[in-house]
Amino acid sequence: DAKTTQPNSMESNEEEPVHLPCNHSTISGTDYIHWYRQLPSQGPEYVIHGLTSNVNNRMASLAIAEDRKSSTLILHRATLRDAAVYYCILRDVGTGGFKTIFGAGTRLFVKA
Amino acid sequence: SQTIHQWPATLVQPVGSPLSLECTVEGTSNPNLYWYRQAAGRGLQLLFYSVGIGQISSEVPQNLSASRPQDRQFILSSKKLLLSDSGFYLCAWIPGDRPSYNSPLHFGNGTRLTVT
Numbered sequence: 001d002a003k004t005t006q007p008n009s010m011e012s013n014e015e016e017p018v019h020l021p022c023n024h025s026t027i028s029g030t031d032y033i034h035w036y037r038q039l040p041s042q043g044p045e046y047v048i049h050g051l052t053s054n055v056n057n058r059m060a061s062l063a064i065a066e067d068r069k070s071s072t073l074i075l076h077r078a079t080l081r082d083a084a085v086y087y088c089i090l091r092d093v094g095t096g097g098f099k100t101i102f103g104a105g106t107r108l109f110v111k112a
Numbered sequence: 113s114q115t116i117h118q119w120p121a122t123l124v125q126p127v128g129s130p131l132s133l134e135c136t137v138e139g140t141s142n143p144n145l146y147w148y149r150q151a152a153g154r155g156l157q158l159l160f161y162s163v164g165i166g167q168i169s170s171e172v173p174q175n176l177s178a179s180r181p182q183d184r185q186f187i188l189s190s191k192k193l194l195l196s197d198s199g200f201y202l203c204a205w206i207p208g209d210r211p212s213y214n215s216p217l218h219f220g221n222g223t224r225l226t227v228t
Contacts, residue, residue: 032214034216034217036217041222041224042221042222043202043204043219043220043221043222044156044202044217044219045219046216046217046218049214049216087155087156091214098144098161098163098169099158099161099169099171100146100158100161100217101158102148102155102156102157102158103155104154104155105155
């Protein structure tokens with residue numbers, strides 16, 4: 001399975017944009033990039049996903065590098081409620097995406 | 113609407129005792145089902161996944177087992193718990209009628225297990 005690499009932690013100020021990076025240098029052409037976040041004592045929740053093009057939804061934006069070896073989750077205005085662990089994962093068309101493996105993620109701290 | 117139920121929310125069990133955690137999904141048919149475990153301060157570890165009734169794939173050899181007796185029911189079991197089995201157990205699902213690689217995982221609220 002292709003792996004992802006994320007910084008262990010990041011810090012942001014409230015109401016400022018946050019750019020969470022993810023490296024996936026061994027990504028295959030059939031891997032979808034998914035992002036989830038986990039608030040304390042809760043299960044992860046889906047944030048966004050994409051294949052090649054940048055994606056926007058009400059929660060965040062996903063910027064995917066042209067060579068697809070990295071991506072960035074963008075929170076446009078961080079709030080205290082965005083403090084969570086953010087996971088970047090790859091879902092493979094070839095295996096049907098069944099084996100969804102999570103890494104350690106990035107713990108985001110938001111300062112008031 | 114589609115919902116996932118996991119119970120119990122918390123559980124304290126002595127070493128050597130059996131375990132049974134249950135997960136059910138409502139509002140969908142033939143979902144792909146997953147069991148994850150998260151040790152304190154760690155990431156999520158995939159334990160088992162299932163693409164249909166009676167079909168279980170194990171990712172980590174250990175003293176845990178999983179079963180899927182019905183389409184929307186997924187059970188995690190152990191005959192004898194170890195201290196290292198403590199953790200946050202999460203059930204998740206993906207709609208079975210769409211390509212799973214392009215579908216978000218939906219997680220339950222989890223069971224916090226403490227083995228004493």
